[in-house]
Amino acid sequence: MLKIENLHATVDGKPILKGLSLSIAPGEIHAIMGPNGSGKSTLSYVLAGREGYEVTEGSVTFMGQDLLAMEPEERAVAGVFLAFQAPVELPGVGNANFLRTALNAVRRAKGEAEVDAIQFLKLARARMKVLNMPDDMLKRPVNVGFSGGEKKRNEMLQMAMLSPKLALLDETDSGLDIDALKMVADTVNSLRGPDFSALVITHYQRLLNHIVPDHVHVLSAGRIIRSGGPELAQELEATGYAASVAAA
Amino acid sequence: MPAVTETLETVQSVTEGGYKWGFETDIEMEFAPKGLNEDIVRFISAKKNEPAWLLEWRLKAFAMWKKMEEPTWAAVSYPKIDYQDAYYYAAPTQKVKPKSLDEVDPELLKTYAKLGIPLKEQAILAGVEGAGDTPADGGRMPIAVDAVFDSVSVATSYKERLAKDGIIFCAISEAVQEHPELVRQYLGTVVPQGDNYFAALNSAVFTDGSFVYIPKGVRCPMELSTYFRINAKSTGQFERTLIIADEGSTVSYLEGCTAPQRDENQLHAAVVELVALDDATIKYSTVQNWYPGDAEGRGGIYNFVTKRADCRGARSKVSWTQVETGSAITWKYPSCILRGDDSVGEFYSVAITNNRQQADTGTKMFHIGRNTRSTIVSKGISAGRGQNTYRGLVRISPKAAGARNFTQCDSLLIGDECGAHTVPYIENRCMSAKVEHEATTSRIAEDQLFYCRQRGLSEEDAVGLIVNGFCREVLKELPMEFAVEAQKLLQISLEGSVG
Numbered sequence A: 001m002l003k004i005e006n007l008h009a010t011v012d013g014k015p016i017l018k019g020l021s022l023s024i025a026p027g028e029i030h031a032i033m034g035p036n037g038s039g040k041s042t043l044s045y046v047l048a049g050r051e052g053y054e055v056t057e058g059s060v061t062f063m064g065q066d067l068l069a070m071e072p073e074e075r076a077v078a079g080v081f082l083a084f085q086a087p088v089e090l091p092g093v094g095n096a097n098f099l100r101t102a103l104n105a106v107r108r109a110k111g112e113a114e115v116d117a118i119q120f121l122k123l124a125r126a127r128m129k130v131l132n133m134p135d136d137m138l139k140r141p142v143n144v145g146f147s148g149g150e151k152k153r154n155e156m157l158q159m160a161m162l163s164p165k166l167a168l169l170d171e172t173d174s175g176l177d178i179d180a181l182k183m184v185a186d187t188v189n190s191l192r193g194p195d196f197s198a199l200v201i202t203h204y205q206r207l208l209n210h211i212v213p214d215h216v217h218v219l220s221a222g223r224i225i226r227s228g229g230p231e232l233a234q235e236l237e238a239t240g241y242a243a244s245v246a247a248a
Numbered sequence B: 001m002p003a004v005t006e007t008l009e010t011v012q013s014v015t016e017g018g019y020k021w022g023f024e025t026d027i028e029m030e031f032a033p034k035g036l037n038e039d040i041v042r043f044i045s046a047k048k049n050e051p052a053w054l055l056e057w058r059l060k061a062f063a064m065w066k067k068m069e070e071p072t073w074a075a076v077s078y079p080k081i082d083y084q085d086a087y088y089y090a091a092p093t094q095k096v097k098p099k100s101l102d103e104v105d106p107e108l109l110k111t112y113a114k115l116g117i118p119l120k121e122q123a124i125l126a127g128v129e130g131a132g133d134t135p136a137d138g139g140r141m142p143i144a145v146d147a148v149f150d151s152v153s154v155a156t157s158y159k160e161r162l163a164k165d166g167i168i169f170c171a172i173s174e175a176v177q178e179h180p181e182l183v184r185q186y187l188g189t190v191v192p193q194g195d196n197y198f199a200a201l202n203s204a205v206f207t208d209g210s211f212v213y214i215p216k217g218v219r220c221p222m223e224l225s226t227y228f229r230i231n232a233k234s235t236g237q238f239e240r241t242l243i244i245a246d247e248g249s250t251v252s253y254l255e256g257c258t259a260p261q262r263d264e265n266q267l268h269a270a271v272v273e274l275v276a277l278d279d280a281t282i283k284y285s286t287v288q289n290w291y292p293g294d295a296e297g298r299g300g301i302y303n304f305v306t307k308r309a310d311c312r313g314a315r316s317k318v319s320w321t322q323v324e325t326g327s328a329i330t331w332k333y334p335s336c337i338l339r340g341d342d343s344v345g346e347f348y349s350v351a352i353t354n355n356r357q358q359a360d361t362g363t364k365m366f367h368i369g370r371n372t373r374s375t376i377v378s379k380g381i382s383a384g385r386g387q388n389t390y391r392g393l394v395r396i397s398p399k400a401a402g403a404r405n406f407t408q409c410d411s412l413l414i415g416d417e418c419g420a421h422t423v424p425y426i427e428n429r430c431m432s433a434k435v436e437h438e439a440t441t442s443r444i445a446e447d448q449l450f451y452c453r454q455r456g457l458s459e460e461d462a463v464g465l466i467v468n469g470f471c472r473e474v475l476k477e478l479p480m481e482f483a484v485e486a487q488k489l490l491q492i493s494l495e496g497s498v499g
């Protein structure tokens, strides 16, 4: 469903991704681990189509389409969801309004009927209960004044509501306590199925105890230097990245 | 544009860029000769069958205007206006009251429909006999509408219903005939004839507008709304609105306006006077959507307007809310004279300038009574090559013990060829008064746009959402139907400003 081949990308003219290849089959969950600055966020931004992240070589196909030729919003409605490492604040924009607008954009693209405010509230409240989010978070402006944990919860709410085909989670677990961590894992696991794939970027093995990945990759200096099964994450936790980097 | 949700669909259904109200209605019109002189003033007065005192009042204004100079202090620039090259009176000729919608000039009906006025109100406005006797469709809250087409008020709806509460809501020309004592008592007492150049011009040649009187202790049961439309070519619009809220009364009034798309500039110089007596509250909302001109700055309305409220009574309150999206040039400072002790003045404003639009707008709060309070929230959005100036004055007199003002001016810039300017004047001559001023300037951040687009919103929808968020504090002051419409309008006004 996602095929990345020999991807090279620059930011401000500086090469960050240097020949990255990765294939994700439908239903698979892949974890990406790697030292700070290795290009993990850059990869997620390139896949989501952020301006300023320039692809200089290579290709990405998503569900048979040339992903790199699509606008960010086209990728989003086609089913690519990025849970941001640092979710963005939108002052004055109600969380409910934002999420409903997004949901309806996705539903329109799928040829589904839009949901009205009342239907939306029903759907959102049900999800929020599972995520242990208070109702009033719908009324507050998007991410404004949210704690770090609340922001991540909000990303998970959006992901659950939009039910993407490919979720990119960029260090969603960073800075979360164990309960919040479980909530992230539960949300991902609840979406797990033949039509859902995910690329989980994390520094820590502990998230992968709850979301058991099919494959684990180590990213270093813009390239995947090692791949393996869930046991690779455990090894990295024990030995650190340095050994892998040195061996590569 | 009236305060109705139907308009929303009208607006949504049109997706290509540009101004959606730029059509022209082909209707039989009567004009006064082009140009401006004493005879034209007399002509207008005679057309309206006015009493002698009003003609004298107009002539005095005209004499003042001739001696005045067009102001140049605002941060707007435009070629010199030739006041002799315009018509000062234009009116649709249909006079006989139609029996049903079939007898109404279809062009006029089409106009109402395009503007999104619901069928029920269309019938009432078109003057169909008996149309106002039954409630609005679908149990919807009716909105009383006064429609001013060029120089005349064409119709006012729900008049009889309002009259049951003693409320007067009619064209000002009609009020001059039916309630001359009230008009004479209040006209020009808030904005005198010689107040400023454009107010003097308006006083000389005003042709129509709305008149509202809310009697003591009455809470007006529905929103009152006036819809202004400039249709005729080369015609100035000079409407005059006078609202009097007697002791303990409450009223919410909405004003909307559009004009056809033309390459020439047209002048709109209105005067609005509000009088609030003891414990009275007036809420005055405007969605100004006059034709803004094209992307190169050709055409568009020159909107030079004087709006002022006199909070004469103790504990009276006036709240101005404006959403200014249209006009080539906006020159407008809705103000409050806080005369009564404990009176309250509010000004909530959103002004958008896109392409070559220029806006110099703000408010003046004159604190005279004790413990008077004022709040100013101004949101300026500049895009394209638009220039947006907030100009405000807070003046606190020595007697205004305990007066308080809070001012917040925020500017949002889209692109790098536009400008935002904030010019606050504060004159505090009272030790015990408290004045606070906050100002910010920001841009729509790239990460905000990306975040929205990553969730499936188009770039334009994302800008619309972020701009609406930026304006939220103001939009929430608008009556519901107006707020929804204003949100759509903000987005439309910014079309083509990104990407």
Ligand SMILES: Nc1ncnc2c1ncn2[C@@H]1O[C@H](COP(=O)(O)OP(=O)(O)O)[C@@H](O)[C@H]1O
Binding pocket: A011, A012, A014, A016, A034, A035, A036, A037, A038, A039, A040, A041, A042, A043
């Ligand atoms: N906007 C930017 N401008 C210049 N360099 C950047 C920018 N964003 C990221 N980088 C650089 O790109 C490299 C990879 O960053 P990033 O993808 O954020 O790494 P990771 O998420 O793995 O920590 C780092 O060296 C970082 O400094």
Ligand SMILES: [Mg+2]
Binding pocket: A040, A041, A042, A085, A170, A171
């Ligand atoms: Mg990162």
